[in-house]
Amino acid sequence: MSAAADVPRVWVVASHRELGNEHGHPQCYTVMDEAGTRTLLNLGLQPVCYPWAPLERLAALLETVDGLLLGGSATNVHPRHYGEEPASDEFVYDADRDAVALPLIRLAIEHRVPLFSVCRGCHEFNVAMGGSLYQSLPALEGPVRHWEDPDEALDAQYAERHEVECTPGGELQRITGERRFRASSLHSQGVKRLGEGLVAEARADDGLVEAFRWKDASLFAWGFQFHPEWDHRRHPCYHRIMATYVAACAAKKAQRG
Numbered sequence: 001m002s003a004a005a006d007v008p009r010v011w012v013v014a015s016h017r018e019l020g021n022e023h024g025h026p027q028c029y030t031v032m033d034e035a036g037t038r039t040l041l042n043l044g045l046q047p048v049c050y051p052w053a054p055l056e057r058l059a060a061l062l063e064t065v066d067g068l069l070l071g072g073s074a075t076n077v078h079p080r081h082y083g084e085e086p087a088s089d090e091f092v093y094d095a096d097r098d099a100v101a102l103p104l105i106r107l108a109i110e111h112r113v114p115l116f117s118v119c120r121g122c123h124e125f126n127v128a129m130g131g132s133l134y135q136s137l138p139a140l141e142g143p144v145r146h147w148e149d150p151d152e153a154l155d156a157q158y159a160e161r162h163e164v165e166c167t168p169g170g171e172l173q174r175i176t177g178e179r180r181f182r183a184s185s186l187h188s189q190g191v192k193r194l195g196e197g198l199v200a201e202a203r204a205d206d207g208l209v210e211a212f213r214w215k216d217a218s219l220f221a222w223g224f225q226f227h228p229e230w231d232h233r234r235h236p237c238y239h240r241i242m243a244t245y246v247a248a249c250a251a252k253k254a255q256r257g
Helices: 034-042 055-062 095-110 120-128 171-176 236-256
Strands: 009-012 015-020 026-031 046-048 067-070 115-118 132-134 160-166 180-184 190-193 198-204 209-214 221-224
Touching: 009 034, 015 095, 034 046, 055 095, 067 095, 067 120, 067 236, 095 115, 095 120, 115 120, 120 132, 120 190, 120 209, 120 221, 160 171, 160 209, 171 198, 171 209, 171 236, 190 209, 221 236
Parallel strands: 009 046, 009 067, 067 115, 115 221
Antiparallel strands: 015 026, 132 190, 160 180, 160 198, 198 209, 209 221
């Protein structure tokens, strides 16, 4: 048996973007977030990707992995998936990612595959379970700034921006060992209505849901508005979250035999 066979594999859901090629012409590319995939590798997991998958293949492909990661993206879940029209012509969507991610999430819950979702990924998780989103947090003019400054350096954009408060006695407080902690915040959308079976585990001071999970706490299936995968070695709460996810993926692999 090869050494690679002993490593839990995590399906990183891809995004699809139109970017400039070497000649400056627009061209479609399939992309994955570098921070997320490197974090998986650094934690002893092996990222894999099935960027295109017909609906009828998803269940079989899911059987080849021990975890699922849905990361962030500059695109948004199309609001038609929660019964709304786009609130602005400026929003960018990724229909190909929606087509894979939304049914894949429901299959992961059904087959008890550990699921880690952040930013756009947590929006997908919420929408897949019947929830809805605030399409524009800046338009709400709330007291907490959840979005990054486009002129900031990348490290500054991912720095802790505001505090989140865990549900007293909840699973996130148990995992992190903290009632409140500072978290990154670079998202212009957020959870409006939680999907069926989802439980809020942390909120910002304006009440916005910052972390939620599947109702059965024995399955690691979480959504985070912030980014625990980013600089987790420095941030103790992030590190504990990621370590719990790694343990869940290892347990899933062991269960497979």
